[in-house]
Amino acid sequence: MNEIVQYYNDLASTYDQDRFDNSYGNFIDSQERKILDKLLIDKKGQILDLACGTGRLLNYASIGVDASAQMIAVAKRKFPEKTFLQNEADAILLADNSIDTIISFHFFMHLDPNKIDQVLEESNRILKKEGRIIFDIPSRKRRNLLGYKKANWHGASSLSIADVKSDPNFIIKRTYGLLFFPIHRFPDLCRKFLLPLDSFLANSFLKEYSSYLIIELEKK
Ligand SMILES: C[S@@+](CC[C@H](N)C(=O)[O-])C[C@H]1O[C@@H](n2cnc3c(N)ncnc32)[C@H](O)[C@@H]1O
Known part of the structure; x- marks a missing residue:
């Protein structure tokens, strides 16, 4: 089993509390949901949550794929009615051209560039023509500006919009853009004043200087 999956197997029972039961987690979760609500307004067809983890965003999808048995076990308790596949993201046991939309959050950031290509290749295989994949990734331009140095695999990968544009499929x-200011570091009182400005800047010409990008791709 790879190191990342082992890490999430060990974290599964405390993941929700650890990552999302705090002001930073709440902020990220609510911002991501605002964007997903816009992009999935019609909830059309089969939606797959890739690296679904404990099912944080599984209310948007009918199928959850994850390589960690323990993360899936938590998700299953929350969403017993959904279909789960314990698969590697680059080897999904689904037919070609069978899925309308893939969402994948807090996942690509952990993968090295080769693996990102393989996961996009596999997504291309299972998506129908004009199917979409919606994923988040730290913004490479922001990281370059701040001189980010990776310590290990955790959240180490980033992309620019230009990098993604070169994908042939x-x-x-x-x-x-998401999180222009480190909102979570400001006192609660300031946040409500900063939030509109944060959203404005994160989606202006400065978008790529936000912490994260959320990218919607359509299969050619
Ligand atoms: C940070 S969690 C994200 C969970 C969920 N998407 C969310 O946003 O809360 C990353 C997930 O990726 C899964 N994962 C890591 N490597 C994987 C791989 N190669 N294939 C499928 N899932 C993988 C882990 O098991 C973990 O559940």
Whole structure:
């Protein structure tokens, strides 16, 4: 088993509390949901949550794929009615051209560039023509500006919009920025004043200087 999956197997029972039961987690979760609500407004067809983890965003999808048995076990308790596949993201046991939309959050950031390509290749295989994949990734331009140095695999990967544009199988439909200011570091009182400005800057010409990008790709 790879190191990342082992890490999440060990974390599964405390993941939700650890990552999302705090002001930073709440902020990220609510911002991501605002964007997903816009992008999935019609909830059309089969939606797959890739690296679904404990099912944080499984309310948007009918199928959850994850390589960690322990993360899936937590998700299953929350969503017994959904279909789960314990698969590697680059070897999913689903037929070609069978899925309308893939969402994948807090996942690509852990993968090295080769693995990102393999996961996009596999997504291309299972998506129908004009199917979409919506994922988040730290913004490479922001990291370059701040001189980010990776310590290990955890959240180590980043991409620019130009990097994604070169993928031969997809076209970029929409992109969003997320977290321009480190909002979570400001006192609660300031946040409500900063939030509108944060959203404005994160989706202005400075988008790529946000912490994260959310990218919607459409299969050619
Ligand atoms: C940070 S969690 C994200 C969970 C969920 N998407 C969320 O946003 O809360 C990363 C997930 O990726 C899964 N994962 C890591 N490597 C994987 C791989 N090669 N194939 C499938 N899932 C993988 C882990 O098991 C873990 O559940």
